[in-house]
Amino acid sequence: MSSLHLYNSFSRQKEEFKPITPGHVGLYVCGPTVSGESHLGHARPYITFDIVNRYLQHLGYKVRYVRNITDAGHFEEEGREAEDKVAKKAILELLEPMELVHKYTELFHWGMRKFNNLSPSIEPTATGHIIEQINMIEDIIAKGYAYVVDGSVYFDVKKYAAGYPYLKLSGRVLEDLLETTRELEGQNEKRDKADFALWKKAPEEHIMRWKSPWGEGFPGWHIECSAMSSKYLGKQFDIHGGGMDLQFPHHESEIAQSTIAHGCAPVNYWMHNNMITIDGRKMGKSYNNVIKLTELFSGEHPILEQAYHPMVIRFYILQTHYRSTLDFSNEALQASEKALKRIWEAYEVLKKLTSPESETATDKDLDKKVQDFCNACADDMNDDFNTAKVLANLFELAPIINGIKGGQIKPDALSATTFALLQTTFKTYLEDILGLQPLQQNNDSKLDDVLQLVIEMRKEARLRKDYTASDKIRDMLAASGILLKDEKGGEMSYTIE
RNA sequence: GGUAUCGUGGCCGAGUGGUUAGGCUCAGCUCUGCAAAAGCUGCUACAGCGGUUCGAAUCCGCUCGAUACCUCCA
Numbered sequence A: 001m002s003s004l005h006l007y008n009s010f011s012r013q014k015e016e017f018k019p020i021t022p023g024h025v026g027l028y029v030c031g032p033t034v035s036g037e038s039h040l041g042h043a044r045p046y047i048t049f050d051i052v053n054r055y056l057q058h059l060g061y062k063v064r065y066v067r068n069i070t071d072a073g074h075f076e077e078e079g080r081e082a083e084d085k086v087a088k089k090a091i092l093e094l095l096e097p098m099e100l101v102h103k104y105t106e107l108f109h110w111g112m113r114k115f116n117n118l119s120p121s122i123e124p125t126a127t128g129h130i131i132e133q134i135n136m137i138e139d140i141i142a143k144g145y146a147y148v149v150d151g152s153v154y155f156d157v158k159k160y161a162a163g164y165p166y167l168k169l170s171g172r173v174l175e176d177l178l179e180t181t182r183e184l185e186g187q188n189e190k191r192d193k194a195d196f197a198l199w200k201k202a203p204e205e206h207i208m209r210w211k212s213p214w215g216e217g218f219p220g221w222h223i224e225c226s227a228m229s230s231k232y233l234g235k236q237f238d239i240h241g242g243g244m245d246l247q248f249p250h251h252e253s254e255i256a257q258s259t260i261a262h263g264c265a266p267v268n269y270w271m272h273n274n275m276i277t278i279d280g281r282k283m284g285k286s287y288n289n290v291i292k293l294t295e296l297f298s299g300e301h302p303i304l305e306q307a308y309h310p311m312v313i314r315f316y317i318l319q320t321h322y323r324s325t326l327d328f329s330n331e332a333l334q335a336s337e338k339a340l341k342r343i344w345e346a347y348e349v350l351k352k353l354t355s356p357e358s359e360t361a362t363d364k365d366l367d368k369k370v371q372d373f374c375n376a377c378a379d380d381m382n383d384d385f386n387t388a389k390v391l392a393n394l395f396e397l398a399p400i401i402n403g404i405k406g407g408q409i410k411p412d413a414l415s416a417t418t419f420a421l422l423q424t425t426f427k428t429y430l431e432d433i434l435g436l437q438p439l440q441q442n443n444d445s446k447l448d449d450v451l452q453l454v455i456e457m458r459k460e461a462r463l464r465k466d467y468t469a470s471d472k473i474r475d476m477l478a479a480s481g482i483l484l485k486d487e488k489g490g491e492m493s494y495t496i497e
Numbered sequence B: 001g002g003u004a005u006c007g008u009g010g011c012c013g014a015g016u017g018g019u020u021a022g023g024c025u026c027a028g029c030u031c032u033g034c035a036a037a038a039g040c041u042g043c044u045a046c047a048g049c050g051g052u053u054c055g056a057a058u059c060c061g062c063u064c065g066a067u068a069c070c071u072c073c074a
Helices: A040-058 A085-093 A097-114 A127-142 A157-163 A174-178 A223-233 A244-262 A293-298 A310-318 A330-352 A364-382 A387-406 A416-433 A445-463 A467-479
Strands: A005-008 A013-016 A024-029 A062-067 A146-149 A152-155 A196-201 A217-219 A237-243 A267-273 A276-278 A326-328 A482-486 A492-496
Touching: A005 A267, A024 A040, A024 A223, A040 A062, A040 A097, A040 A237, A040 A267, A040 A276, A040 A293, A040 A310, A040 A416, A062 A223, A097 A293, A127 A146, A127 A152, A127 A196, A127 A217, A127 A223, A127 A244, A152 A244, A157 A174, A157 A244, A196 A244, A223 A237, A223 A244, A237 A244, A244 A267, A310 A330, A310 A387, A326 A330, A330 A387, A330 A416, A364 A387, A364 A416, A387 A416, A445 A467, A445 A482, A445 A492, A467 A482
Parallel strands: A024 A062, A024 A237, A237 A267, A276 A326
Antiparallel strands: A005 A013, A146 A152, A152 A196, A196 A217, A482 A492
C-alpha cells in the first residue's frame, strides 16, 4: 500500500507527507472574507480542504483544522481612499459592521453545511485576534524587519529578501515587482514599493479601528493568518491551504512575517487549489461573473438553466483534480447530476444485496477486478488526493453491482470477502471521504407508508393486467415528482425528485 | 511587459514513456405489458512542428493559442 503524497506548491513537486508530530496534523486554510455572500468560486477551496481534512482523519491522524473568518476591514491595504469594505458597505446598508459580518458568516456556514463540509476544529476571527497581531508586529519591528511611518507599519521586503528565499513560493522575481509602474497612495511613505503593510493608520472615516502602539488603525492584510495559525498550530505546522490566487502576495507575505517573528519557515506543505472559471474566465468579483451559492441552489440567475443541488456541485468539483481549473457550464453540472444519481443508486443497491456465502469466487477474473478497483482508491487518494480517479473506480464497480442485482452476474461470482470489501469501499470513499450524500433523503416514514400502499394497489392492478390503472398511478405520481420503477419479479421501488 | 500554468475524442474531464480512464451525450441490442432504470455493444482523442527513444498524448525545444498572478479576489 502506498503512503500519502501531496503536491507542495513551495517545492513544486509531490512529496511524501510526514507530520511534524506523529499522529497529528496541523491544517490551516484561508477562510472567507465575510463582507459579502459566498459564491461558487468559494466552494472549491472549502470542499477541497474538507476532503484533505476527511482523508487525513481516515488515515488515523488527529487533525486540528483551523480556518479563519476575515471580518476585519483591512482589505484595501493600499486602497485609494483607504476605505474599509465592511465599513463602506455598512453605511450603504445602514448596518453595524459586526451585524453585516455576522449575517455573512451565518450565510457562509449555511453554505458549508449544505455542502456537507465538516466544521473546522477552530474558526478564529481576525477581530478577535487584534492583540496577537499587534504583538507579532512589535516583534517584527524589534527584530529590525519593519518600520513605522506616520502611524503605519511596513515590512522591509528588501532586507528580508537579502537573507531569506522571498518569492520562492510564487516564483516571482523581486526586481520585476519593483518595476511596477502603478502609482498608489501611501506608496511614497514606504521605503520600497515591494514592502507591504503590517498595520495601517485608520483615516477619519474608517469605522473599524483599534488602538495600537502606533496610533489608531487596523491590521494589514496578511498578518491575521500568521498570528492565528501560529497561535493555534504553533510556529511550524504541517499544511497550509488556500486558493492559487492567494499565493502572491498573501502567502508569500505570511512566510516572510512568520519567518522573522518565529525564526523559522511556518509551513511544511503549501497546497493551492485552482480556480473555477466561467466561459474560460476566472469567476471573481473583479470580472463581475460570480454566481452566488444562494443563486446556485435556487436556480435564480440568468445563466442558470436550473437549480443545482449542493451535492451536485460537490460531485462536480470532486470530478476534477483540485489543481486543475474547472470550467462552469450548465451542461457539465447536469452531467454531474445524472452521474451522482447513478452512482448513488448503485450504492443503495449494494447496501441491499445479500452477501455471497462462499469464500470461493466462481468468477476469479471479476473477483480480482473488483479487488483491484477497491484497492486502487487508497492509492489514488494517496496520490495528491485524486478524487476524480476514485470516482472513476467507483463507476467501474457500478455495473458489477447492478449486474448482480439484475441477474447478469451470478450472486456467487464474488467471494464473501471481496463482496464485503466492495461494500466497505463504497461506504468509506463515497460517504466518509468524499462526503457525498443522496440528492433526496426521505425521512418521512408516513409518506413511505402511503407510498407502500399505493405500490401495493399498483401491484394488484398489474396482476389483473389492468394496465390503464397501473399506468395512471405511475403517471400521476410522476407528475408529483415521485418516480416508480418496476423491478424484476414484480417488485417496485420509488425515488423522489 | 514580467512570472507561472495549461491546450485530451460531441461536451466535461483523469492519466502513466509501451496496456480500456471515467462521467454525460448519441446509436444499436437485451430485459420489460409499456415506460423508466439496469446490462451489453459501438463512437479511439491527446494544439502544430521538430527532437530524444525500439516506442511519446506522456521527456526536450520551438511556434500558436488560452488562462492566472503581478491590484481586493477562493
